[in-house]
Amino acid sequence: MGRAPCCDKANVKKGPWSPEEDAKLKSYIEKHGTGGNWIALPQKIGLKRCGKSCRLRWLNYLRPNIKHGGFTEDEDNLICSLYVSIGSRWSIIAAQLPGRTDNDIKNYWNTRLKKKLLGKQRREQQQARRDTKKRDENFVNNHLFSMCPQPPQLQVAPPLLVGYGVQESRLIRQQTDDILRSSSQVEGLIFPNYDLDPHSNNNNKNPENNENHRYVPEFSCPVPVNKNSMIRLDPSTFPPLECDPIALNGTATNHSQELDKITTEIQEIMQSMPQELGGLSSTLSAVEMGNNTSWGSDINPLLYPCNSTFSNFEAFQQKIQQDWTFFDDPRFLGYLQ
DNA sequence: AAAAGCGTCAACCGCCAGGAA
C-alpha cells in the first residue's frame, strides 16, 4: 500500500495558475499568513488546489521580492562555484542569491549554465593538456639533469598496486574505491569518483560522498601523485580479455569469488600501507602520467610510496620500465596515451 | 506555410526528515 495522498487528487485543479487564483492566495497570505499549514490553506481560501501546489506557487512566484530571469555574471559565477563545491543542493545555493528561488536556479542551471560551464571547461582542458605536454617535454629535455648537479638521488618505488583497468566491471571498481575510501590509514587521498561526476544523474545525492572526496574532472586530472594510491592487482585475476566490459557489468555478481579475492588483497595492502605517503620529485613519470594521459573517467587511484633510491637517471628509467611493463598489457591499451 | 526540433520554465511527483500524536 502506498502513502496516502496529501489531497483529494480528483477534486483538485492542476496546471497553470489563473490570475484570480494568484490574487486569492496572495491576498490571503498577506493578511493572515500561511497559518503554518499549507494543506489546510486552500480549503480556507476556497481554492481547488493542493496545499503543496499553493506553497510552491507562493514561494516561487507570488512571494515579495522575487527576481525572475536576467541573471548577472556575478550570479552565474556564484552558482557555478557553489555547484562545483556542493552539487545540486539548490535550496542552499538559492539562499546565497537574494530574490532567487531554488526552482529558478535549477532551471537556469539545467537549461543554460551547465552548457556554458561545460563548454568553458572543455576549452580550458584542451588548453591545459597542450600546456602540460609542452611543459613536461621541456622539463624532461632541458631541466631534469640541470636541476641535479650531483648524481640525482631519485627515490622511486614501483607502483605498489596496479589499478583495475577499463576492462574491469564497475562493481569491482566501486568495491576497490569503497575500500580505499574507508581506510583511515591513508589521509589526503583524492579519489577520482565517477559517482561525483557532474554529468552523472546520481551525483551528489548523498552528502556524505562530498565530505572528504574531491571531484576530479574527467579528462583532466592534475592530481598530485603523492596524494594518490595505486593498486596492483594480479592481471591474471582479471576477467578474460574477450569479455565485453559492458556485458560484464551486468553479470559481475557472478564473479563473487573474484571479488572476494580482490577485496581481501586490497584490504591486506591497505593495512600494510605506510601512514605517510612518499612521492617526491622522483615520481616524475607518474606525474607525467597524471597530467599527460587520457585517463578519462576510468582513472584509477594511485599510491606511490617511495622505498627505493637510485643513484642515476638511467637506473631509474630502467627500473620504471621494468615495473611499468604492466601497462603494456593489452588490457590497458587506451589507458595510457 | 507547415512541420519538426529545440529551449525554457512553471508545475508536478515522489522521496525524505522531522515533529506531533
Add this chain to the structure above:
DNA sequence: ATTCCTGGCGGTTGACGCTTT
C-alpha cells in the same frame, strides 16, 4: 517506540513559444 502528517527538496514533465528545416 511507532505511526502519521507535513514541509522541504531535487528530479522530471509537459505546455508553450521560438527557430530551423
